[in-house]
Amino acid sequence: MNSILEIANLGVVFSTESGDVPAVRGVSLRVEPGETLALVGESGSGKSTVALAALGLLPGNARASGGVSVGGTDVMGASEAELARLRGRTASMVFQEPATALDPLTRIGKQIAEVVRNHRDVSRQEAAAEAAELLRRVGIPEPERRASAFPFQLSGGQRQRVVIAMAIANSPGLLVADEPTTALDVTVQAEILDLLRALAADSGTGVLLVTHNMGVVADFADRVAVMLEGEIVETGAVEDVLLRPTHEYTRRLLAAVPRLAVTVTGSGGGSGSVVGEEAEGAPVVELRDVSVQFGRGPRAVRALEEVSLTVRAGETVGLVGESGSGKSTAARVALGLVAPESGGVSLFGADLRKARGRARRALLAGVGVVLQDPVASLDARMSVAECVAEPLRVHRRGMGAGERRERVAEVLELVRLPRELARRGPRELSGGQRQRVSLARALVLEPRLLVADEPTSALDVSVQQTVLEVITELQAELGFACLFVSHDLAVVQQFAGRVVVMRGGRVEEQGPTMSTLLHPGTAYTRRLIAAVPVPDPVLQRERRERRLALGTGAGA
């Protein structure tokens, strides 16, 4: 009975407008001091609910049953005052979204000091000094000065460090981390995971890590519990679960995870797709020395600087980079949605900026678009049929209603959706179905170019796999070129023949995917690849050690 966290037969039911929804059923787990238990699952599996229940932070419409004990305190039976004494001292929490986790109007030093003073009777000055010391421990440079910064003055990674500083302020025995790196870029993710690992090891803290990312699990966890529909289906040591899964669902989940091939001989490469260069076709879209600037005057932001890239007929080009690298802006320039300040854009050999009226529309008829957010990409007020038929209404005005209906049904079948879905509204569809409807809309005019901006990054891996497979198959069948924007190197490696790496609005390097990602030409790309965690604990441990040996200086 020396576990820091012990959950026995936990059940959680949410009462919602449409009745009671069970979120967690019969979950039992324990976290020992000094160990990390990863709770993995896809969205809706109930993993975050378990994390919140551990600290008694469930929202008001939740009813919990079973037992939760943290460091010997019964959380379920505790009063709000008892819970307040426990939170931040015995157990604390790190959340997913660093952008909103901090009070925007309070200086970060004060927010950390508040947690210190919640639990210890120290003066304001002492608390402030401790806050600065904590900032130093989580790797914020010039902690005394930065303590008086407001959250908006920090980057996402720095904000997450502040949240971690708050969490470790009173050296808790248990740290609950709910998707702590999901909102961050991979290089920042690697740094945050290193930090959490070091802090936990220093003080023998037990960690409950909630994540959907198998690479993070492999990098960080000692043991793993896999959740499905509110229940734990498999528990075990990280090597066993990730390398020798026993439950059918775990196996399926792991098979769907795109793996970054790190050696030529490695098992990666998946569907392998197109290796090498086939840049023989005519250019479909071409950006030449494109610069883009948002805003004017002293506040102006240079989003792109002399970016040149070409997509040729039939090929797939992956555009990768971290947030702020300009990859989405480049895609929008190619689509004519953002006007470049200088440089040229040609679409199917014609200058998009000079084309007007009928000529412009004719050019654009050859383009299909799929954007990231499955919720925002379809107008909820239209039926699926109307959404898919919209390009036909724009470009094939003479088409009869019957003919249009037939074409919509055909395309829905292409993306492997049943015809009956045509009458439904987007709200009745799942995220994966919505993205396939977006794809159907993009393909209904048989475009020569598909621009896909992070089409699967909001989806669970299993759903992502289906959507990517559909795109690959249709590309083979219909022969369109594809500009594929993604932050996920593993997906791009699987999917694109050529890759363009962007950084800070510039093209860092480009070339055939396999050779570029296996033998990167620049230090930045090398660092980017080294930061991607692979879902194999043994391999990941090696990669981590190599990364740490290779570039401590490179990180900052």
Place this chain on the structure above:
Amino acid sequence: MDTLLYLTRRIAQALVVILIVTVVVFGLLHALPGGPARGILGPQATPQQITLFNHDQGLDRPLPVQYLYYLRQLLHGDLGTSYTLNEAVSRLIEQRLPKTLVLTVLSAVLGLVLAIPLGMWQAVRRNKPADYVITTLSFVAYSTPVYFLGLVLVLVFTQVLRWFPSQAPQGDTVAQVFADPVALVLPVVTGAASMVAVFSRYMRAATLENLSEDYVRTARAGGSRQRAILFKHVFRNSLTPVIAMLGYYVPVLFGGALVVEQLFNYPGMGLLFWGAAQSSDYPVLLGCVLVISVATVVGSLLADVVQRVVDPRVKGGLA
């Protein structure tokens, strides 16, 4: 540097707005029956006088030229002469405006002092009886015409209870107004009522929104008590949007003052305006509209600047 840039831009914006207001007022002046000449010379003017006046004042010239002429007059602080009170409009307004400001500022302060805690309390007790009662009361307060509310208050507090006088303090100076604070109670309360209603709703909504923010959960996870979270974090965050709304509310306050001054016979700008409307004293009417509008623009400018001071994000140019 940033602040300076912001201020210049914001003031330029305000100037554009004031310019548009002058166009509207100028338009109204020309919409008067008989045009500005009759407006300025008064209803007894003969056609000959009007023609002569029009020529003297350049009113037979094209409208844009006249507009520029009108603007030049405004820049010299010349708002014309009241033909019933026989005094420069600018003088009249100079005497009356401070008293109206006293009334509106007191009403606004009282309104906010009541509305902000009420709204927060409602948010904390959301969907409990107290919330429903206050919500209903604020709907009623918002829906009651100010003159009806004032009448009811006068009947109850001066006729039945005899606590307060039915007239506001008279006197020509602000000091004289403050010399009789009891008489100020009813006018100020009447002016504040709908403000309490509106701003308690805003505050309730803002507090509810902030209570569901992630940072509240972070604070709870750090062991902060609900009360501390409410006062240390939620309060300040909810207050900023409410301050921003204050700017939009300035015209409503002046509208309220118009009725309140008439009702309680308080010699401010509202009463001046009211009297001018009864006697079709157009120079006074349009002068007052102009000054009130400028005061409104300045009021919302101040609200914006205050919001910038309170919210560091705005200063950083983010939010």
Place this chain on the structure above:
Amino acid sequence: MSVQSARRWGLVAQFPAPLKARFARNKLAVAGLLVVVLFFLFCFVGPLLYSTDQIHTDLTQVNLHPSGAHWLGTDAVGHDELGRLMYGGKVSLLVGLAAGVLATVIGTLWGSIAGYAGGWVDAVMMRVVDAGIAIPALFILLVVSAITTPGVPGLIVILGLVSWLVPSRLVRAETLTLKRRDYVLTLRAIGGTHGRAIARHILPNSVSTIVVAATFQVADAILLVAYVSYLGLGVQPPSTDWGGMLSAGLTAAYSGRWWLIVPPGLAIILVVCAFNAIGDGLRDAFDVRGRG
């Protein structure tokens, strides 16, 4: 796909209850709807059941207390007060409704054009709105009353013209968000016209915002109609509205004739409250932002 497997693949588990159900849960809003319906019946069907002469004065029947013959008494020129409440209510409700809708229509057009066009067009149009807001409506109405006395249609137009500013702001904000939605970007990227984006996506998706704004606008307009008579702009006798009855009864109130001001006062408060409560309920049901 079954609900079970939908949940497994991480799909949204919540299906929001239908609009009607969400509105019905707001008890104040339902009460508001009931009050509005009752008042419309009272004003438009009531005179058929309780017939009174509201055109001719009857100086033998002035200032009577409420009694069996005159349930709410009579006014200073002998009109039956209950009948007058129905008679005046027609004007108040019709003018309020029409002016509120007119203001919303103007505001919607102005706001959606400004928001969609963006850039300097937006800047200029919004400065005009700022200027309009800066001139308090009551002052403008009083100036207008010094110039002219409009009839009912004129009144509707004037009230519509002084109150379209707030809805235009709301609709502009909504348009700004909607035009950056992915489905609008997608449409633009494949060559869809601005007209199509506005007609097929932006306006239909602003409907909830517009409906909520219109409800509040009607409430404000009914209140404004009540001010209009007080300012001397109201409809002329023998016609009247609740505001006219109220301001006519102001002096009578000091001499204890409460029945001349309490019924019209309560009628205004109840109806305006009711529209505000409906707006509140609709806003929560639609889940749109708007006036607090």
